[in-house]
Amino acid sequence: MSSLDNKKILLGVTGGIAAYKSAVLLRALQAAGAEVRVVMTSAAQAFVTPLTFQALSGHPVYTELLDPGQEASMDHISLARWADFILVAPATADFIARVANGHANDLLSTLCLAATVPIALAPAMNQGMWLNVATQGNIETISGYGYQLWGPDEGDQACGETGPGRMLEPEALLAKVMDFFAPGPLQDVSVLLTAGGTQEPIDPVRFVGNRSSGRMGYALVEAMRDLGAEVTLISGPVSLLPPTGIEFHSIQTAQEMYAEVMARASDCNIFVAVAAVADYRPGEVAKEKIKKRNDSLSLEMVRNPDILADVSALDDAPFTVGFAAETEQVEAYAEAKRLAKGVDMIAANQVGTSEGGFESDRNALTLLWEGGRESLPMMNKSQLARQLADRIKTHYLKVENARNEN
């Protein structure tokens, strides 16, 4: 059985000379078992006719937004919901600019805006257009939105120039689609994560918070998702977009995070507590804004529940992973925390130094588990998250296998 059996793929074709290769791609996707529907922009139709794709796919090709005839067979929202995956190949500079700006002025851009499934773009354009700062800015923007970018390749171009901007060949694009659908090592494993900081209200306009950016947690969510896990993220307020392809719940306070986690903890296989949870909250939240009347103000703080410790203490506890941010005696304090909270693995990092930590893009971690340790050196947070996800996977599977043998 091919990894594309029963997969519904929407193939978007925009107006570049590489559009003729999309006909080969369509055939290859179908031969691998996928069900494919084609959407063309008007510029694409200047290169290849819809009839070519209709004849090859055996289905009408969608070209118009709000055309009563086409909407009758499948309206644009149903088409967006029908797909398991959207691949736009070729994706021109203009199309990339339009999705970067959230345009919905034709059928394909509207589908990209309406879709909740993963979307990959295979850029194809002149090398100067690809290298232009405007295109590069748009690429950065759409990567931040969660679009996958496949290519471009370097080499001879149809315009006679040489450089980056060629669409990846149909075989390479097919391999990427197959990779995308290939079952990951954590298939059927559910992972619950907390990330970001919590905000503990003082009055209707103020709160006690912390500097957590959520970057490490969000990067780990993506890394676990890419290993094939079903991921649920419970996140405090951060300025990051929720990763695609996961279940997402946003909370403000530690108590809300506690409730969301405990409702799901017994049903997950792995729990990773990345959040910087406030250990204390104001005992009473003033109903009205507190006015400045006196020279000093005292707040009585009360302890918040420890989410990680309580999940670890469950009878049917999942494999648990915690974080420990320490300024000194990092390993000793982290190991004490691991034992005190009954956690399977703890990821310790040094904070208060010039590099790494909450607001930085980079970090280093020391992983500690029963009878073992490993250091992951200073690197950017998304690389570090991938390495950490890999170690969590390895230790979880080891514990699971041992449990199954007994």
Ligand code: CTP
């Ligand atoms: N954690 C949690 N719930 C809390 C507090 C912390 O789940 N109420 C989790 C964090 O997500 C992290 C780990 O526990 O995985 C951090 O442990 P913690 O004891 O809170 O660290 P510190 O606050 O740094 O502890 P201390 O001040 O004692 O060093």
